[in-house]
Amino acid sequence: MNPFEYAQPNTEAEAVALLAERGSTVLASGMDLMPLLRKSVVETERVVDISRVESLRGIEAVGGGVTIGVLSTLEDIACNPLLADYPSLKDVNEGIRAIQVQQNGTLGGDLCHLPNCWYFRSGYGLLGRENGKSLPEIGDNRYHAIFGNAGPAKFVSASRFAPALIAWGAKVRIAGPEPDAEKWLPLEEFYQTPKTERHGVTVLTPGQLLTHVWLPSAENKVSATYEVLEMEGLDWPLASAAATLELEAGRVRTATIVLGHVAPTPWFSLVAADVLVGQPVTPQLAQAAGEAAVSEATPLSENAYKVRLAQTSVKRALLKATNQLEGGL
Ligand SMILES: Cc1cc2nc3c(=O)[nH]c(=O)nc-3n(C[C@H](O)[C@H](O)[C@H](O)COP(=O)(O)OP(=O)(O)OC[C@H]3O[C@@H](n4cnc5c(N)ncnc54)[C@H](O)[C@@H]3O)c2cc1C
Incomplete structure (x- = not known):
């Protein structure tokens, strides 16, 4: 592990100032970041631990919707009565199946989670390249992308909450890099597919901090997330789908379908x-x-099986959202 400075600000302004000064990295509960620092997969000059910044906590009703601070734990989200009408979020938490992660992992840490791609985690960079070759392309790509993989990025977005939040039309607040700078943007615009190693998986630039997520009102809407997992215990989905539907007289008025773990970003399915x-x-x-959702999938050499899993995720998310999912289908 390379040496780095540790800072623990008490306010958002202090956090932004510390992040803006030089190559710094945000630390939330550290479950993912610490192992990456230990293995020098992530290198930084300063870690900015945001856990004491009270303004980043809490879940509040605001403007007909709900605002969630990024330090909310996954369990806070599942248990808060203000989020009872957003069942697709509770579905995500239930899929995690590890109390330690549910009680300690933060929403910000999930949304900014770096890819689980084994080439990245073995030190070959986000794009997994060696001697000019793409390792996911020529090597074991069974857990890699089946959409959005024509460019150099073949990993899948790791966030479990992003598909459900995007399907709800969530917006995120970003603070920094200037002391009073802040902006809100749709969560789907927060993610990007890197084209070079200089790009990250989100649009955050040095000195910026994700602070809050805002969800619009859940009135007249139903939702569900369906994840396909290989193991019963702690595991990452092979594919997932989140559906939010507005129903009128028993028919779908509007639908938003977002797939997870199938592309370098959460993947909208307009055709579905x-x-x-x-x-x-x-x-x-x-x-x-x-079937429509996967009609344009472009699987790699070893992951065609994920196409069927993504298709089934969409089908089951829709049936779950409308209380029609009974046992296996
Ligand atoms: C051994 C192990 C296995 C795990 N397996 C699973 C699993 O199978 N499934 C699962 O869902 N989870 C798993 N997790 C938990 C996983 O780390 C979580 O998803 C958790 O939500 C991450 O939250 P954190 O607060 O610990 O994030 P951190 O590790 O603190 O941060 C994660 C990343 O987000 C960045 N970040 C955090 N907050 C912000 C912010 N506000 N603004 C900008 N950037 C930010 C950090 O810089 C870092 O890059 C596992 C954890 C461990 C230790």
């Missing part, structure tokens, strides 16, 4: 949404939406 609008959700329609 098109299949649904104007129709009542039936098992047949859910199947058709799943």
Whole structure:
């Protein structure tokens, strides 16, 4: 591990100032960052521990929606009554199946989570390259992207909450790098697919901090997340889908379908949404939406099996959101 300075600010302004000064990295609960620092996969001059910044905690009703501070734990999100009408978020927490992660992992840490790609985690960089070659392309790519993989990035976005939050139309607040600078942007615009090693997985630039997530009102909407996991215990999904539907007289008025763990960013499926609008959700329609969602998949040499899993995730998320998911399908 390379040596680095440790700073523990008490306010957002102090955190932004510390982050802006020089090559610094945000530390939340550190579950993912600490192992990466230990292995020198992430190198930094300063770690800025934001755990004492009270303004980054809390879940509040604001402007007809709900604002969630990035230090909220995954369990805070699952248990808060203000979020009871957003069941797709609770689904995510239930899928994690590890009390330590649920009680310590933070929303910010999940949203900014670096890829689980084994080439990245073995020190080959985000794009996993060696001697000018893409290791995911020529090597073991069974857990890699089946969408958005035409460029050099083949990893999948690691965030478990992002698909559900994006399907709800969430916005995120970013503070910095100037002392009073802040902006809100749709969560889907927070993610980017890196084209070179200089780019990150989010649009955050040095000196910026993710501070809050805002969710619009859940009125008249239903939602669910369905994750396909290989193991019963602590595991990352092979594929997931989040659905948020606005229903009117039993028919879908609006639909937002977002897939997770299948592309370098959370992956919108506009074609699946098109299949649904104007129709009542039936098992047949859910199947058709799943098929549409994967119609443009471009699997790599060893991950074609993920296409079927993504299709099934969409189908089951739709059936779950409309209380029609019974046992295996
Ligand atoms: C051995 C182990 C196995 C795990 N396995 C799983 C698993 O199978 N499934 C699962 O879902 N989780 C797993 N986790 C937990 C995982 O680390 C979490 O998803 C957790 O939510 C990360 O939150 P954190 O607060 O610990 O993030 P940290 O580790 O503190 O941060 C994660 C990343 O986000 C950045 N970051 C954090 N907050 C902000 C912010 N506000 N602004 C900008 N950047 C920020 C950090 O710089 C870092 O790059 C595992 C953890 C461990 C230790």
